[in-house]
Amino acid sequence: MYGNQSIDTPWGASVFGAASVDAAPDLARLRVAIAETRPKPAEAFEATRVGVNRIREVLRRHGIPDTAVSTSRLDLKSSWDYGSKRKFLGYECTASFVIELRELDLLESVLVDVVEAGANEVDGVEFDVSAKKELRAQARTAAVAAAREKAELYAEAAQVRLGPVVHIKDVDSDQVQNSYRSHRGGGPGGDGDGDLTPGRISVTAGVVIGFSLIGG
Template identity: 30%
Template structure:
C-alpha cells in the first residue's frame, strides 16, 4: 500500500515469503503407562511402579535423565453406571527426547517391551539448529519482497529508493504426529520446512 509521508516522500510496503528445508535430527516420543484396578490406591501404586520401569527402560536405551519429562499424572474412577464405580484408572505420561535418530526404532521398541501397561501416543520430529535453513528462507523472502517492490515501482513509473523498514515473522508449520507405529516399520523423519515472512518498506525516489 502506498503511503505519503509529511515530507511528500512516497513509500511502499511489500511482503515476501521464503522457505527452506532441513533434516530433523531430534525425535520427541510421547509415551506412558496406564493401569486399571479395583481401588484408587492400587491403581495409583501400580501406575507409579510401571512408570518407574518405563523410565528405567528408557534410560537403558540411552535416553539421558534431562531428556525425560513427565507430561501426565492422573487418577480417577470409571463408572459402570453412575454412581457405581467399576474401576479406577491411573496414568502417567512421559516425553522422551531422542537425539540419536539411528536409535529411534530401538527406543520405541523399548517402550513397547515394558509390558501391558505401556502406551505409545505418538512422535514428533524437530530440527535442533534451524538457523542455516532460516537464513536461506530469509534470503528467499527478501528477494521476493524486492522483486515485488521493483514491479510496483515500474508500474508506478517511479524509481525504487532505499529500504526504510524491515520486519520478520517466523511461521512454524504443524509437526506431523505418528499415530500408529509397528515394530517392523522404520521411523522416517523426512524433511521439515522453515518458513519466513518479511515486510519490507521502500521509499520511492523523486
Template identity: 25%
Template structure:
C-alpha cells in the same frame, strides 16, 4: 517623503523575491516523495533435527459397585500404584538401554481418576454401574538424534506402554530458521524491486521504509500413531518430512 517612498519600494521588492521561494517550498512539501512499494512473501522448508515422543502408562483397580460407600479398596489402590511405579522404572531402564540419556526422559505427575463401567444386569433389568480407579503417568522423551527414533519406538512398545500419543518433530535452533525465512522474504522483495525498476527504466534510491506483513512462525510438526504402529513392520521408517516457515515483508524505495 522621499525616504518613506524608498522604504516602501525596498519592502515591496523583498516580498516579490520571497513569494516565489515560499511558494516553491510549499509546493515541495505538498508533493509526496516518489517511492516504489513492494510486498513479498517466501517460505522456508526445513528438515527437523529433533523429535519428542509422548507416551502413557496406566493401571486400574478392580471395579466395585457404585453403591459401595467405602469408595473402593485402599489395598487395591496401593497395589495398582506399586505396579505402575514398577512399570515406570522398567520403562526408563529400557529407554536408557536403547541409548537415551536419563535427562532426555521426563516422567509426568501421577493422575488418578474414576472410571465408570457397565456391570451385569440386575433382577429389575437395569444394568449395574461399577466404578474403578485409573492411575496414569505420562512420559515425554526428547530425541536429538533422529536415527534413534525407530529403536526408541520399539523400546516403548516392548516396555508395554498403554498409549503412544505421537511424535512431534522440532528444530534445535528455531531462531536461526525463522531468521533465514525473514532473509528470504527480504531478498525476494529486493529482487522484485530491481526487476520493476529495470523494466520501468527508473533508478532506485535508498530504502525509505520496511515492515513485516507476516512474522515468521514456527509450528512443530505432529505425527500421530498408535501403540501398535510397529506391528507388521519390524523395521518401520519414520520420515519427518519438512516444516514450512512463512515470512512476509513490505519495503519502500525512494525513486531518484
C-alpha cells in the same frame, strides 16, 4: 491475505516476502503414556510409578539419559464401564511423558521396547531439527531478499525507483506455514515445522517490508 487490498494512506510500496529452508530431521519426540487402573487411588499411583520406572530402565539400556525424558501429565480419575449397567472399575492413574531421541536409527526399537515395558498409549512421533534457530535465521534472510526482488519488479513496472526501507514487519511463521501448505496441497507430506515425516523439515519465515519510492 497479509494486508488490506485498499491503500488508505499512500506512502510507498509494501510487499510480502516468504522463504522456506529444508533440512533432514535429526531428532524425534515420542509421546507415550502408561495408564493403570486399581481399586484404590494409592494402588493406582503405585502401579503407574512401577510402570514408569520400567520404561525409564528400558530407555537407559538404549543409552537415553533421564534428562531426555520429561513428564508432561499426571492424571487420576474414576474409571467406569458404561455397558448395560454403569459399573465402577476403579481409579485410573495416567502418566504421560515425552522422550527426545537424537539417534533416529533407534526409533523403532525404542518404541517397541517402551510399549513392551508397559506404555499402553502412544500419542505420536514428532520429527524436528535441533538447529531450528539457525535455519529460521536463514529463512528470514531469504524472505527479505524475496520481498526486495518483488518490490523491484513492481517499481520497474511502475517506472519508479525504490527508496530506503521505512517499515519491516515480521509475519507469524504459522501463517506462512499454512500458506505454503495451501499452495502445495498439504497432507501428510507437508512442509510445516515438525510435520510427522522423516523425509524433511521445512522451516519457514515471512516478512512485510515497506519501501519509499523515488520518481523515475
